[in-house]
Amino acid sequence: MNPATTAAPPRRLRADAARNQQRILEAARTLFAERGLEVTLDDVAEAAGVGVGTVYRRFANKQELIVEVFEHNIAEMAEMVETANRNPDPWAGLTEVFEYACRHMAQNRGFGEVMLEIPDAPARFAWVRERIKPAIERLIDRARTAGVLREGIAPSDFFVLVSMVENIAAFARPVDTEVWRRYMTIVLDGVRADSVPRDPLTIPPLDDEAIDRAKAACFPPRNKK
Structure with missing residues (x-):
């Protein structure tokens, strides 16, 4: 040699x-x-x-650091989904992943900004869909086969519903950092089969004053010239 x-x-x-x-x-x-x-x-x-x-x-540069942090976060989520698929209770596995994703989006401001910060983000992170989407599909299929998920719910709905909860979290963040859990519970109630008992709404809703303060934080008045 x-x-x-x-x-x-x-x-x-x-x-x-x-x-x-x-x-x-x-x-x-x-x-x-x-x-x-x-x-x-x-x-x-x-x-x-x-x-x-x-x-x-x-x-x-900062983009290199963002990419590494983002990839680490996604790898953690992929492991979470794979663990949930091994849960013998299909509904528990599905809700664990949904809560994890909602909590991660609600508490992580930077996660939702990555696609805007990195110009080639969609191409760079194509592997995210390739790794996580099949596992989410298995979760949905297991829940549907077990009769705990209402008919018509598709894997793509999962990501849209997470985004809905994340938008509520972003809106309410200045006044209430936990109210997103209430709407996560409502969303899950909407997709579970009728045979599955509903969870109680343990988080109170925003009152009118809190909603007004949240709106003011999201849409501050412009200075008049």
Whole structure:
């Protein structure tokens, strides 16, 4: 064997470099969730407790960091869906995934902004649909076969219904960060078969004052010239 033509194995990160990368990713996930994608790499470095140069050595720009955080989030969701498919109770498996997706969207401002921030996002993340959609289809099929899901519900409805709850969460976020759970329960009641008992609505609705404050936060008045 000619040593000159033998490819060297990929170098592993040093322990301290690996720790720094993990701290950067955890800080970025938290900041993107709380503040959206407006945060800078400087913000991430401060939150991670590392120097800005350390962040730039690992990620050339913010888009690279966004992509890695997004891929990590999607990988977690894919694992969640696969676990739910192993639940012997088809309705419990379906609702676990639905609640997970709704909670993730409701509490993670940056997740919904990714497609707007990255120009080639649809092509870059085509694998998301390829990995998660078949698993969601299995969840829907299992629930339908077990007779716990009303007729006519399609796998594509799952993603639309999650988006509906996420929009409610975004609207109410300035005044109530948990009210989305009420509407998630209403949505699930609407898609379950008549033979399945309804869950109680444990989260109260927004009152008129809260709705007005939420509207004001979403649509602040423009300054008149």
